[in-house]
Amino acid sequence: MNFNILRSWCKFVLALCFALGSILSISAYAKDTIKVGVVSFLTGPAGGPFGVPAKQGAELVIDAINNGTMPAPYNLKGFAGAKMNAVFSDESGGGTKQVALFRDFVQKQNVDAMIGYISSGNCMAIGPVADELKMLTVFSTCGTPRLYEEKLRSHVFRTQANAVGDSLAAAKYIADVYFKGKITTASKMYTGINQNYAWGQDSYKFFELGMKVYMPSAKGSSKPQFPKLFAGQYGSEISALSLDKAKIVHSSFWNGDWEAFVLQSMVRGFFKQKIVVSSVGGSGVDSLGKKFPDGVVMGTRGLVGLNVRDNKDPMNEWFINEYKKRYKAWPLGPSYQYARSVLAYKIAMDNARERNANKFPSQQQVINAMKGLRFKSFVDEIHFARGDGHQAVHAISYGVTKYNKAKGEPGIEKLRTYPASCIYPPAGVKSEDWINNGMPGRKCD
């Protein structure tokens, strides 16, 4: 019982250490190399399907930029001429620990920028701290719209569009592709299984809102499931969903949870009874190979990963070839997403240098250059058009899984792409208000 007292001391000290750390920090001024922290899940259930491919995507592009071997127009060597020294770090352990590590990166390791973060929870946690510490941070994958809708951020950028588009595109896809002709009431009902945190909650909320606009006659179930992140066992949840009359099941599961869910529900004939809409389940398709059920509506959060494997854009072909050569696997969604963030940073650096009379730019100059930036990434166009020029929007595509027997590889069919103007509110409008007003001014073609 003596522990109780003593342990509190420890945390006092901890707090003290962080404070001390801030005294010791001196801002660095490097010219020919820059140091950047790249954070993704290296351990834990999200490591394999998300974090590691993400890290590899970033690594590949960073090396290519350092060596000037990226295809044109990005073949200029370096980041504003400087080589990037990337420090990879593990994202697991929860938001508070990540904040502590972030402070460590900024205050002790004197990084020039931070790139990464997959979990929406972590982005929500890091966002305010990045602004407080005035550290340019480019989020790569996380998708919660709260990040910019709660407050504008001065130092935080996000190359990934938020979950609103993923969910709205999913709803629209269902409306466009499935709700044709005569349909029974039961098949017009929908439910969901989403992880119980920012990403899962937001994803389902916007899917529901989207359905109300696109399919006003469809009805939402009263018991959508929200199991805990990394729960791993979904027997009861699957039963509950099976008992539910709703035909459409929306899921924003990702990482090991998604694969576990697919495995457990597959043997129970779940995919034959229900139409499952997955907004981010691309990774499971490869790991399950030909076992992966056909007919799952699949999104990849942008023109990345599974949905662009056949895309012939030279940038895309370069990325896929290099990635396969180096890592013996297809690049997944997160590989693209991290690569995009690195690319955005490079372009902003280069532009800022140009504007600064070819002198190495300050952080503020880089931020100014990144604000509202519009650039072509591997397939799609990224435009920092929301959140006062900090939040990117881009097109989102959905398709239906179909195993390609000829190639012996998973494939996708009935691909549809929705442009950003169709699924995101105009700048300055809150997503929820916009959808509730019937999405005025949307352009979908």
Add this chain to the structure above:
Amino acid sequence: MYYGFGAYAVAMCQKYFGMTDIFLRFFIAVAAAGLLGFALGFILRRYREIFFAMLSLAFSMVLYGLLAKAEFLGSTDGMSISPSTILGYELGRFGLLYFICFFVICAIVFAQAYLRSSLGHLTTAISDNEIRVEYLGYSVEKAIHIKYVISACLAGGAGGLMAASLGQVDPDSMVLWSVSGELVFVTIMSGLGNILAPFMGAVLFEFIRTYAFELAPQAWQMIIGGTLLAIIFFSPGGLWSFFQKLNFLRKKNND
């Protein structure tokens, strides 16, 4: 658990009352944790050893279950906390540092006084021999309860300060049992007996963790686990006993 509770108290007060004053934050955290400790103490004081630990664990998991699932408490994401203020002025990092130091010193003085008091000595007495304490006319349960509330207050205060200094709270890194495990680890590493011991232990722990994290981001747990085992085996009394031994040797040499 109280650590997390204190942290959440700070977060809640900001969310619903917009409270950011560092003093208020600290006292809210202490008071909230103290109240919770007082309430749970009525149940916990009846248990010893492993049952005490298990029940504490159960309570903290109940809290975790609530926090992780309740959306208005931020569920698994937790909540972010804005920088602290004092009388309406924003505290910088340095300001916060001074205040944390101030609170730490207050706490040290308080804990020192407690340990010197009869009640503080009673703790050792109880762990030595409960029957005797009862026969000396003092309720063992009451003494444990008081101690429990005090430690809850300290932990809550620590949590509140931690929340204020980090700017973020979430259940996984504040309430989960493995967090308590880490704190106990620091205690074991430091050894019992002096207020400065956990101080050194915590510094060393952070030191090891930071470097383990940097050197081997995929194997840092292993390094910490190994350190823990090594300490348990080679210096069961923790770092403090190591220092005491040094002192002892020095005295011997002087004689």
Add this chain to the structure above:
Amino acid sequence: MTEKFILKTTELQKSFSGIIAAEDINISVKEGEIIGIIGANGAGKTVFVNMITGYLKPSSGKIEFMGRDITGIKPREATHIGVCRSFQVSQVFMTMTVKENLMIAMSLAKKSGLELLLPLDDEKLSKECDKILDLYKIKNQSNLIVSTLSQGMRKLLDISMAVVGNPNVLLLDEPTSGVSVEEKFGIMDIVISALKKSGTTVLFVEHDMEIVERYVDRVIAFYQGQVICDAPPSKALKDKKVIKYVLGS
């Protein structure tokens, strides 16, 4: 008549899941008496002491202390009203020094409520403590850790800790068991003389008949949970039943 007795038990009975450990115990104790409780192992002596001091709850019967019913009170309440005890195996705080042991005992006896948050080692208490240590002849050991002491020393400390609350009735459970023959009488001399000075009523459980003979006013003998003899030592030790069941020859 009742008022004259400081301690009185009526029909006291205790059974552990069917096994009777004490039965029909009717004992009255006058103030200032020194009583020896004898009996073979398992005769119910310690059970008796445990019931009076609240460690065990009697199955039936009544215990009165100064005319007040104290059946089934908690140990600490017994201590508060002035019924204190020592133990067969000395119950002391092993990792602390002799002085700390006594200081804690004293501060608990003297202070209450918030006062307990004041430092333990104030001067007044320290002086008083030294006095008692002196009285019980363990002052030379006052800074030693208890676990390094001999059994006899521990017994003395145990008893002195029971005494600091100035009890009305003191129950000593085998004060000389585990104590070497040389120490035995020394201890009892110290204890009994100290207690006589304060006029405390003493009940002590004892195996050693020499000690019983030498110090007590009255002997109560137990056999299989029952009182078989209650008389002055000169008479009791010659009683047939006592010789047969207690003295064993």
Add this chain to the structure above:
Amino acid sequence: MQFISTVFLDGLVYASYLFIVSLGLTITFGVMKILNVAHGSFYAWGAYLASISIIYLGDNEYNSFLYYFAIFLSAIIVGIFFGFIIEKFILRKMYGEDIHLIVLATFGIFWILEDLILIVFGVDPLMPYYPAMELGGIEVVGVYQGVYSLTLAALAAIVAFICWYFLNKTKWGKLLQSVIFDREVSVSMGINVKNVYLVTFIIGGMLGALGGAYVAPTISVSPGFAIDVVVMSFAVVVIGGMGSVPGALIGSLIVGMLRAFAVHQAPVLELFIIYAVMAIVLIIKPQGLFAPPKPRKI
């Protein structure tokens, strides 16, 4: 009807899985008085070893009977290998120390083994789905259930029966019970407690590993998935009574059913309800519902 049967089946499957894992934990605690946090490592290692062997077998299209053989073999190998090392070289040196210290030591072991998995198996999730796929699903009162998951209940029943038989009908079982009841007396009676401890720890580890190995085909086996299991089986063991075999059975049934019911009726309360029950049981009956008897020491 449909609802009740589905909740019941869900609960049963989850309970069976919890039972196997927590049985190992409770046996270890009952005999050795050690709360083994590293139990989760057995679970994880069992799952990993079974996964790689099943994937190997499945990719090369071996007879499907071999899957089950691989599952049990992995459990036995993990149990013996790590059980032996941990007991012999670490725990054995610590008996008699403060109970908290031992818990912490197992905590340290847990950390080490957890990262060892990363080093040995990498971070990619393994999906040994072959056995589960092969058995497919059947319809039970209108709801498809995975046959493989249902066999888990049979396995749990077998394990429970073997355990009961062993403890009550064999000489070894009696021996074990006497050690559980009173260690000192057993020593004085000439029982080699050291060996009993070693064997117990290995068996406990095997059960943990079996739990992991058997559920591996239904999940995505990835690093860090064992932590929740440890806590959940703690809850089971505490509810049932630490060290009690029937307690583990009842405890896992309670937890399994409650959780299934919560998921169907009030998904938000799923986690909360389990720990709340745990806390309530501890408050009312701190030894758990089926605590083994304690020798009286005067």
